[in-house]
Amino acid sequence: MRIRLAQLIAGLLWLLAAAPGECQLFSCTKLDGAKPEKLLAYLEQDRASLPQNCVLFAIERLGLAKYTPAIPLLMKYLDYPRPPDPGPWHPHAQSVGYLYPAASALGWMGKASVPSLLSVIASSESSDLVRKNASEIIYALYSREDVTEGIAVMMRASRNESDAYSRAHLEDAARYWASRCPPEHQNACMAALQ
Amino acid sequence: MAGDILFLAEPQRDKRKVLANQSASRVSVTLALNATNGAKPADDDSAGNYFRTVILSEGILGQAIAVGKTYNQCAIGTELVGTVSPSNYQGKVWIARTQSGNTYGQTKTGTLSGADTQSNLNYIVNVPTSPAGHVYELDLPGTSALPNGTQQSPPQRYRVNFTAYAVLDDPAKGKQVSDNFNYYAAASCGYDANLNTVFASDVTADNRAAPGTIKTTWNMQ
Numbered sequence: 285m286r287i288r289l290a291q292l293i294a295g296l297l298w299l300l301a302a303a304p305g306e307c308q309l310f311s312c313t314k315l316d317g318a319k320p321e322k323l324l325a326y327l328e329q330d331r332a333s334l335p336q337n338c339v340l341f342a343i344e345r346l347g348l349a350k351y352t353p354a355i356p357l358l359m360k361y362l363d364y365p366r367p368p369d370p371g372p373w374h375p376h377a378q379s380v381g382y383l384y385p386a387a388s389a390l391g392w393m394g395k396a397s398v399p400s401l402l403s404v405i406a407s408s409e410s411s412d413l414v415r416k417n418a419s420e421i422i423y424a425l426y427s428r429e430d431v432t433e434g435i436a437v438m439m440r441a442s443r444n445e446s447d448a449y450s451r452a453h454l455e456d457a458a459r460y461w462a463s464r465c466p467p468e469h470q471n472a473c474m475a476a477l478q
Numbered sequence: 479m480a481g482d483i484l485f486l487a488e489p490q491r492d493k494r495k496v497l498a499n500q501s502a503s504r505v506s507v508t509l510a511l512n513a514t515n516g517a518k519p520a521d522d523d524s525a526g527n528y529f530r531t532v533i534l535s536e537g538i539l540g541q542a543i544a545v546g547k548t549y550n551q552c553a554i555g556t557e558l559v560g561t562v563s564p565s566n567y568q569g570k571v572w573i574a575r576t577q578s579g580n581t582y583g584q585t586k587t588g589t590l591s592g593a594d595t596q597s598n599l600n601y602i603v604n605v606p607t608s609p610a611g612h613v614y615e616l617d618l619p620g621t622s623a624l625p626n627g628t629q630q631s632p633p634q635r636y637r638v639n640f641t642a643y644a645v646l647d648d649p650a651k652g653k654q655v656s657d658n659f660n661y662y663a664a665a666s667c668g669y670d671a672n673l674n675t676v677f678a679s680d681v682t683a684d685n686r687a688a689p690g691t692i693k694t695t696w697n698m699q
Binding site: 423 | 532553595598618
């Protein structure tokens with residue numbers, strides 16, 4: 285009887301421990317209820333030393349709080365991925381906001397994040413992945429109202445850029461997303477490149 | 479109508495005086511699913527334009543071949559619709575959910591269970607639209623074919639029941655303001671002779687999402 289009770293308790297503890305890992309929203313006991321300022325300070329530490337679940341929790345919560353002082357820091361997490369799905373199935377659409385939670389957080393902050401995203405696209409120090417993720421956030425943000433506007437925003441930034449490489453990065457990003465426009469908006473998206 | 483409840487603080491002895499007042503709303507949400515083959519997201523679902531960029535096939539809702547992280551996937555485009563009452567409520571309304579199901583290849587390959595709420599802005603409208611008072615959640619549950627497989631490889635199958643419900647303010651801790659809404663998604667995925675990802679149609683009533691529940695066995699029997 286005592287063994288069965290112990291097994292039952294062990295089973296319950298396993299269930300409690302396992303449940304948060306299965307949740308699509310991230311969890312981190314030590315940051316639960318923390319204010320945005322504390323979450324920001326947490327992420328400012330050496331990211332390699334931080335547990336993944338807490339990093340992702342802090343990113344998600346900063347986004348849901350629309351805490352715009354975190355925008356510059358979140359740019360540094362644009363290549364920080366969520367853990368891969370454990371099999372070939374995909375419970376959710378594989379968008380930038382799903383694969384890289386900082387992209388979703390920056391999206392929640394809205395157009396306030398756009399100037400920093402444009403700088404990241406233009407920067408020669410950014411990786412191709414970061415550049416692609418940043419441009420996808422801009423496209424997704426503006427496409428809620430006008431699918432061509434994100435493309436136009438990147439093109440305008442390109443024209444205002446004095447450095448040739450930065451200009452090219454911004455224009456490449458605009459052209460890529462113009463090519464991904466829904467068919468019925470293709471002509472308008474191409475026109476936005478002019 | 480928003481503000482349909484009025485709290486008044488009155489002194490016990492003089493009911494003619496009002497010390498303070500505060501209006502509030504009694505919010506409720508009715509959920510429905512749109513996953514008809516070939517249908518488009520609703521016109522007031524502002525996440526719809528971006529949603530299309532991760533879909534490679536012509537169809538948007540219902541059966542869709544979609545971009546996977548490594549491999550394309552056979553997915554079911556789903557649009558959960560919450561109709562908010564009062565329709566002019568302007569607080570945040572999230573569509574949360576739990577899942578319960580299995581995945582299969584030659585044999586069972588995985589179990590999906592527990593909370594499945596997503597906070598990904600890309601596919602969410604969580605402030606009720608005007609004037610309809612709708613909130614939305616778009617998604618693409620499904621599976622890729624067997625990685626590096628052939629036309630002869632066993633189809634990969636996805637059998638999941640979902641329970642969706644609407645909550646206010648916080649997707650993790652908010653107050654539930656709808657009944658539970660049960661729906662399922664089932665998909666099977668393989669390759670054609672040219673190794674294109676295609677839906678496998680060897681199981682009856684497969685490759686769809688609809689209200690209700692299914693048996694989460696490989697053949698749903």
